[in-house]
Structures are given as structure tokens and as C-alpha cells.
Amino acid sequence: MSRKLKSANGPRSFSRREALKLGLLGAASLAIPAVVRAEDPSLHVASLFDLTGNLNIYGIQEMNVSRYAIETINAAGGVLGKKLVLHEYDTQSKIELYSRYAQEVGANDQISAVVGCFTGASREAARPVLSRNKKLLFFPTIDEGGECDKYCFMQGTDCVQQEGPLLDWAIKNGGKKIYVVAADYIYGHVANAWTKSLAETKGASMVGTEFIPLDVSDFSATIRRIQAAKPDVIMSNLVGNNHVAFYRQFAAAGLNKSIQIVSPVFGLGNEEKVLSPAEGAGIVVAYSYFEGLDNPENKAFLEGFHKMYPEAGAIADAPAQVWNGWHQWKMAIEAAGTTQVDKVVEALEKGAPFAGPAGEVRLDPPSHRNIQNVHLARVTDKQSYEIIEKFEQVAPTREVVGAGTCDLTGKDKTSRRMINPKF
């Protein structure tokens, strides 16, 4: 309900009263010539994450990394000789607050870029508002595709980047008969469409598909159908607390010994910790970033982070993408020499490589998504991940399921919308 600006945690933050003053000044500032304001010695940016509410298990860590990234950039001299000031917004796991704070950021002339949002729904609440006000948005979560907005950059992997490697591995190590269980919402449907088309091209067959409403936790009918279909591999796109019961009941029926589960979303809800070691062991997942990656960038990244947040827990894929987002933005500003938004977008679209903790990332200009490494990992019997395979420089798709393509450097040069996938 309220905007929270914690002075204790942020490297630079400002108080509520200042926010009020800023707002009041905002009205007056229309009259002040731009030249006067240009003397501001700092650059303002914002992050919208859930620091409270039921999604804060993701949001807190993302905000931590966001602060860490800003701090690191400032420690190295800032951008264009200016220090960055991070405006933190706690969206409290409430979707309406995304749109509300987006309006606030939109009305704030100083802020030029945002790294934030967690769910696709929260992004769609905030993005149109930000885009309308010419603020850049870097979105760190994996997603199903369809975003086609000149001012929006998708940091996370898409379905093709995750499911392609997963299916390659599954076909090689499990078999060609694939059964899909997916959550009954947009992501689940789009992911399923991709599974289907990828499976076809890779010569595998789909022996069953099932969509599960988000509030279902009795999977006995599903498990019976799976046994009737006798698949080699299960592609799970189940999400949320209720759906964790699927893995539990699947294991209880003794099926985890004979059927391989692969999933591009397992782990987003701490599933590997919620399940017992025996239940989770053997499930194979795909993300760009895992804490266990062995490379110098990741080592430095983790070291610095743990120095700043010794108490914070593990870093998942999304927080690592927050890091990439801020750095890619910084590189673009330096290349453009200005924060003028269209120039920055132009610079970003040059696709300069950045060496992130998961390896090199590079923007694919037409899709505004990153070409990046994807790693496959298996859940161990100690509720952790072991990396089993690395796919280098996997390209995102420019296609939107059932609705054509997005080409932000060509036909969609001025697009500011989400293309709704059709499935």
C-alpha cells in the first residue's frame, strides 16, 4: 500500500518527505527551463520489486542485486561522471502497485530507466505506463515471449532458449515420447505451444498435454493419465505452491524412478527446497545462471555480493539478470554519451557484448532479448543443483506463438505493445 524507501538498506535513498517535496516540485518544475535542471549531479533510476508479500522471496534478492549493481557502478566512477541514485519501490506482491508506481516513475522527469517487475502480469501492469512516458524497462524474469516494445528489454531467457536445450537433452537421455503438464495460464499455454513445435522439429512425439488450474493440488487423475500414456519424459510447466504437490504425488506413485521430468520453471518457487531430497532428485532444469557456475565473472560477482549482503541467500537466475540489465544499460549510456532515451535505445541495439556471471550476453536487436548461455542442471539429492551441460550463445526467438514475429529494428520499429500470442 505504501511506497517504502528504506534508508537503511539503499546505498542512496531518499525519504518519504523528500518524495513529497519532489512531487510538489514536480508540478512547479514544468515552468523551470531544462537547462537549470541539467545541473543535477546524479542520474536517477528505479527498481520495482516485491519486498513484501508472498512474492518477496524473489523480490528481496532482486532488489539486493539491484542495489549491489548500482553501488558497484558508482564505486567505479558512475556513469558519464555522474553517480546513480536508485529509487526503490516496494510493490508488495500487489499487481495494482506496479501500475501505480509506474505512473509515479512516469511522472518523474529525472528517472530514465527501470530494472524491475517479476511476473509477466506485473510487467504488463507497469510497462505500458513506463513506455508511454519514455522510460526504459529491463525485465529480468524468464518469459514466454510476445513483448514488442521499443522501450522494453527482456533480460531473461525465453521458452525457446530453455526448452530447446532441455528437449535436446531429454531426447538423448530419456526418450522421444513427451507428456506436457502446464499451469493453466498464458505462460503455460505458450510454453506448451513451443514444446509442441520444438518436439516436432527434433523428431519427438507428444503423447499427452494437460493444463492444470492454479488452485488444484490433487493430481491423482493427471498421474493416472500419465501412466496410461507411458511417456519417457515429462515437460513440466507447473507453477505456484499448489502445483508443487504434483512432484510429491508423482514420486509417491513411484513414477520418479521411471519417468524423467524436465522443466524450464522448476525452482522459481523454491521447489527444490520445498520437496524432500528424494522427491526432487533427478529433475532437470534449464536457466542461464546458476550460483555454481565456474567462471571468473561469477566469482567476482558473488564475492562482491556477499560482502555487501553476507546474510542473503542464494542467487537465482532473475537477480543475476538484474545485474546484466544495469550493466548493459550503463554501457549503452556511455556509448551514446547521453541519457536521451532514443539515443540509448539506439546504442543498446548495437548489441555490444557484456561479460556477465553466466557468460557473455549480447542484445539481439530485433527481439530486444539477449543471446546468452543456457545451462542445464540436475537437482541433487541434497536439494541443490549440479550443472550437467552448457549451451553457448543460445539465440532467442523473434517469433510470437501464433501471431507472427517481432522485429523492433524493422517493421516494428515504433512498436510499443505486447503482441498477444495465439495458441
Added chain:
Amino acid sequence: MDAFVVIAVSAVTAIATLTLISTGLAVIFGLMRVVNMAHGEFLMVGALTTTSLVLKLHVPWWLAMIAAPVVGAAIGGLMEILLISRIYQRHLVDTLLITFGISLIMFQLAVDIFGTTPPGIETPLGALTVGSYSFPAYTLVLLFSAAVMLLGLYLLFTRTKYGLLARATAQNPAMALALGVPAKRINFFTFTLGCALASLGGAILAPMISVSPSLGQAYVGQAFMTVVIAGPAFISGTLLSAILLGGVSNALSQGATTLWGLTGLFAMAIVILRFRPLGVSASWKRGL
């Protein structure tokens, strides 16, 4: 044939699950007419007690399940003494609001203590195989416990002095008081019993589901639906209601999709309520 057995087991499991989540509410709402909106949180208390005992203290799962209702009863008893006992005479809406407030408090306290996604326990007892199918052997424990719970409750309310007094107090508090029934103590005991049963239900379900503080919210709607449809005969009515709702929803889940199962559950509930607004057992002469 083997498919048929597995489907039958699954259908009976759905019915048993509904019974387990609603029995406590059947006592508190069905018998006492107290709208306990915190019922779901008592399910959660039972489930979290079980998982914590198993994971932290390495208590055997069955022992942890027996311990769970004790915790539920303690919280429920305290709640009765401090709040509920003071508002029996007031409008039903007041009870509803109070218990809703309590449910929010319990939810938040659970989040503070256990976090939003605490670890769960795996399903014990392994799998049973029928032909080319296998299913969790633990589902038989669900069936068995649901049956024992209903039977025990039936015996308690028909064969004991307490049962008689509790029914008398619920039906006509003024008369019961006039006859010298210690209504206050009876009410306390009945309410506590309901909370304990809810916790027991949650405890028994715990190894089959993902246990988290939001568990209560996931089940409370279905529990209320079952009990409201049950009507005045709070034991046999609840069983019939669970059979109707669970059976229909499971049949649709099996035959069509899980979404249809869920939709069917709601549709069935609405149809029954339209034609039997007081529940399926409204016209039964007597009985529990």
C-alpha cells in the same frame, strides 16, 4: 480393469480429502452454527505442525499427525475462551468477522515463523501397483482416516453423555441452560474439538500436498461449500455432500480435464443450493 481400480481409488480419495478438510468445520459450523472463517488456518496449523515435527525433531510421521490436533486444540481453546465465548449471543456476522480477523492473524504469524514456502515432507509408505498403474499407498491412509474420523464422531455424538448435551446446547441454548447443562463448558469443548479435528485433517493431508501458510486459503472455500451443502445433519450430511462434490469433480477430472473438475464442483454446489438452500440433509427427519 486396472484403470478402473485406479480411477475408483482416485475418486474415493477425492471424497476422503473433502471429508478430512470439512469435518472440523462440520462440528463448528454444522452443529454450533459458528461461522469459523479461520477453519482453513487450523488445517494449516495441523499440516505445519506435522511437517515441522518430522523435519526438525525427526518424529515418525504418524506420531506427528497425532500430535497435530493437540496444537490445534490449544489454539482453538484459547480462541474460544478469549473471543468466541463472548459472542455466541451476537449476530452471526460478528462471529464471521472475528474469525476472519483471526484467520488473517494466524496466516501472518505462520508466514513470520515458517516463511512463505517452508519445506514439506514426502509421502510415506511408497507406491502400490495395480496392473500397469501405480498409486501412492498413502491414499489408503487417507480413506481409512476419513472413515475413522466420521465414525468416531458419530459414536461420540450418539453414545456419550457429552454428545447428547452438546447437541442439546447447540439446538436450544436457553433450554439447555435451564435444564442445568453446563453450556459454557460444553461449547468450549465442542469448539475445541472442531479445531482439533481441522488440525488432524490438515495433518493427514500434509504428506500429499505442498504445505505452506497459504494452505488454509486454498481449502477453506471447499470446506465451507461441503458443510453448507451438507445441511443440518452434520455428520452423515457432510459425508453425502463430500460424495456428491468429490465424486462429480473427480469424475469430470478423470473423464475430461482438471479444469472441468473444478468447474463441475462449483456448478454442482450452485445447483444443489438453488434447489436445497438449506443443504441436502434439510428434509431428513433426524440424525447427525
Added chain:
Amino acid sequence: MTASMHHDDTLTRGLALPIAIRSVQARNLILFLAFVVFLAVAAQFVSSTTALKLTLWISFSICALSLDFVWGKAGIFSFGQNAVFGLGGYAYAVIALNFFPDSQETISALLGAGLVGAISSALLGYFLFYGRLSDVYLSIVTLAVTLIIYTVLASTAGPEYHIGEALLGGFNGIPSLPGIAFPTVLGMGGTELSIRQLLTFSILFAAAIYFLLQLLVRSRFGLVIEGLGSNELRMELLGYDVRRLKLTAFTIGGLIAGLGGGLFAAWGTFVNPSVFSLAQAATVVVWVMVGGRGSLLGAFVGVFIVQSAADAADFVVTEQTPLLVGLLLVGVVMLMPDGIVRTLARWMKVRGNRPREFWARRMTRKEGHVSTATDRRLSVADIAKHFGGVHVLRGITATFGDHPIHAIIGPNGAGKSTFFNILTGRHRPDRGRVILNGFDVSKLPTFRRCRQGLGIKMQVPCIFPDLTVRENMQLATLISKDAQDTHDILQRVGLSQRVDEVGRNLSHGEQQWLEIALLLVQNPSVLLLDEPGAGMGEEDKRQTIALIHSLSSQHTLIVVEHDMEFIRALSAPVLMLHQGIVFRSGAFDELVRDDAVIDAYLGRRSHAA
């Protein structure tokens, strides 16, 4: 009779009063308008953060207002007000997405949201009220409906679920909605309002809704709605179609909630199924509870107190909002069940006039109208009724009206109260007919029988405890085809000095008299009295008997009574029920000499009367 000694002028003063009222009325109106204008202007000077927050709160307040009306005024406790609010939001989204690109305005979408709210409430209300769901069942069903809507809308992820241009989007909801935009008139409008403009608009919008609702509440219809909230049974017994009234009130509530939902969607420029969550449904109740049900202003106060408390709590202990809301709810219900506004007012001894008095509804009165019902006969033929396997009535035939007073007696379990309920229409007989003044009313519901001239006096006083004596009487005359002079009636029952007293402040005896006055003013042809002597002292009983005798010249009275002394004093023909049949009938003195009668009573009781 206790006719008041001196002539009371409270009612006749009516002519002088309106002028005074108008000036008070005008002053209040001006104050209200000034306050609204002040807020609307001040809105331009707050920060955008504050403006966004306040706009949200206002949209919540409109939702709370609708529950306040439905629950506080009409007495219908619904958990579904929030669902209607959400449906309003979806309606706004769908209409705006379809028409905004061409029309460049969203006012139609906002109004459409209200319309959709009204329609969905009407549908839900029809199901609830005509299915005769009451009280707790009603609240649980509304809660279930909320959850069903949540489930249904959360599963509309596919592209096949769209209404025109608007994809419902399942769990993700509908993003990218246009904000509030006025149609282009005289070169103005056509663009979406800025954050502060939206706040100003919201203030005016909410003020307009509040003002119109106040007018409604203070109208005659408002009185009827309050009667409904105060005592539903009495409303029915006066001849009001309670179910239709409830449906109307519920629909109005739906209209308001829908408008609020539209504003909410316009504020957030998006809508998703989370508005249908359980927690949100409860929060609406918390707002109304805290503000105080029944005081319309309380809706706003409640939202502002609860939301700012939640905000403030976030600064002290983070992320404990549910805990705080829970504690607030428990605290308010336990300690100040009337809500903060009323409790504070009581503590500060602000005894202000009941607001309604400013707008004084004109008294319906017909000068010196006294009429006598011509046809005054109630008869039953072969009435039978069973419950489960128990045959309570086994064929009762009787006629009332040959004599001005009739008494019905019988030992416990004889079927007296079942018979009474069949006469009133509460129970339908298995067979047999009930004839009132020559019309077969067997199938008519209670309120229709009452309109046909049946007056029913309950055992415990059944009046409107929250309304003044004057308002009680107004409710009775409003619906009556043959209203008598209120003044006369009140004098007859000795209440003419107490017209401005609230029902609950009357003594038990006075409440009994008021109920009788409610009946008399409608001039019923047949009066059913259920144990009129119950709970009365000797003096009251004597007066009651005298009243019954005096009434018998204009009405047929049927008295169901335990008290043998009371029956004796009535000196009326007696009908004695026993084991579901008419056991004996005749004069009281004959009956008490009949050994069979004494045995029937002795069979159940330790001593005969």
C-alpha cells in the same frame, strides 16, 4: 384506553417546520459543496504519490459505500460487494478497450461499469433472495460466488476468451487500459486525465455518488430500505414485498460498487482476477466495520483509517499488513461493534439529531380518516400439515368472523403455532384452503395476505427498533391502501407524546402498543394476535383486554393464547385444538366444565386452568 390527556402538537407543527428545515438543509448543502470544491482544488497541489494513493482510496471508498448501503441500511450482509467491484473493473476494461480507440473517451466505460455492476448484482440477488437464502448462508454463498468468479476469470488465458478487442488474459488480467478521458466537447476533453486531474475527478465523482445516495436514503424509499434493515419480518407483516425490496437495494449497491470498480480500473490502467481474492473481499467488510455500518460517511472514514494505518504500520513493522488488518477487525468487533465513527461520537457525547430529521419526510396523513372494514371474515377448510413423519394438523375447518373476537387455545403440542403460521402464510398447508374475505389466499405469501387486510401481531413486540415512532408509523401508512389517521391511532395507544423516540428506547409495554398501532393504522379486517398477554403485567393486561374489546367493533380479532384468565376476560367463543384437530369449540365457561378438555390439559400439565 390511554388516550393522551392534552392535545399533542408535534404532528400538527409540521407546517412551521419545513422552513426551518430548509435553512438547515441549505446550510448543510452549502457546507458540503464547499468542502467538495475545497478538496477538488486542493487535489491539484498534492504530490503525485499522494494523488495516486488518494485516488485509489476513493475508489475503495465507493466500494465500501456500496456495502455500507447494502449492509448498514438494508441489512443484507454480502461478501460479494467486492466481486461486483471487480466485475465493474472488468466491464470498464472491456468497454474502454473496444470503444476508446474510436471515441477517445472512457466515461461511457465508467458508466458501463456501473451498469454491469447493477446487472450482476440483480442476477446474484435474484438467486439469493428468491432462493430464500438468509443470513449466514447468504454471506457464504456470496463468498463462494466471489471465488468462482476468480477461478473462472483466472482460467480465461486462451485467445478464444475475448470480448471484442479485449483479451481477458486469465490470471494475468487485462493490461494497457486507457485512463479516464472525457468526450471532446467544445475542444475540451479527448485526452486521458493526468494523475492530479484524475484525483480531482475522483473526488467529484465520489461526492456525486455520495450525495445522490444521501438523497435516496432520506427519501421515502430510503425509509423503506431502513425498515428492511431494522426488521425484515415486520416489513413483511406490513405488506411489503421484502424480496423485491432487497433485490432493489442490492441492485443499487451493485451499481455503486460497479462504478467504484470502473474508477479502480481507470486508476490502475489494468485489471486482473486478484480483485476477487478472499482477502480483498474481507478488506471491504473491514472498512465498513471500522467506519461504522449504516453511516454513509463512515465508508470513507473506514477506508482512510484502515489504509493509512496499514501504510503507517509498514514503516514500523514491515510486511505485517494481514496481522494488522486482523487485529483491527477483531478489536473493532469486540470493542466497538458500531464502528469507530459512532463509538467516538458516543464517547464525545455528540448526540446530534438523526440526520434524517433535517430532510424530514413529509408525514402521510389523511385528515380524520376513519373507515371500517366491511368484510371481516377468515375461514379455513380441511387444513392439514405434517413435518417429516409428524402430522401436526389433521384437517381443521373453522370460520372466524361471526363473532368479533375468537380465541384459539390448546395444550402444548396441540398445533396452535403451526395453525397460526398457516393463517399468516408462513407455512403452506399440505391440503385445505384459507379464505380471507371471500378470496382464496392459500397460495399467497404473507405480505400479500397482509395487503388483503390481514393484520398480524407477534408474541414478542415486532417493531422497527432503529426507527422513531413516527417513522414506524410512516412505514405502516406508506404501504397501506386504507391508511388511518396516525395521530388518532397514536393517541389511542398512548404514544402521541413519544413520536420522536427511537423504537428500542420504548419500554416493553410501549413496544407492544406501538406494534398494535402499526396494525391499526392499516385498518386490517382481520387481526391475528399471538399471545397478546405474554410478558405483560396485570395492569397492561387489563388495558390490552380493553383495547381488544374496543377494536372488535371495527376488526375481527383472532387471539391465540395460553393464559386462561386472559381468555376468560375476553368472553369470546373459543376454539380448542388438540392432537391436530378441533377438539372442542364453544363458550369458555362450557369448555372449562368439560372433563375431556381438562383431561387433555392434564395429560400434559400438572394442573388445569
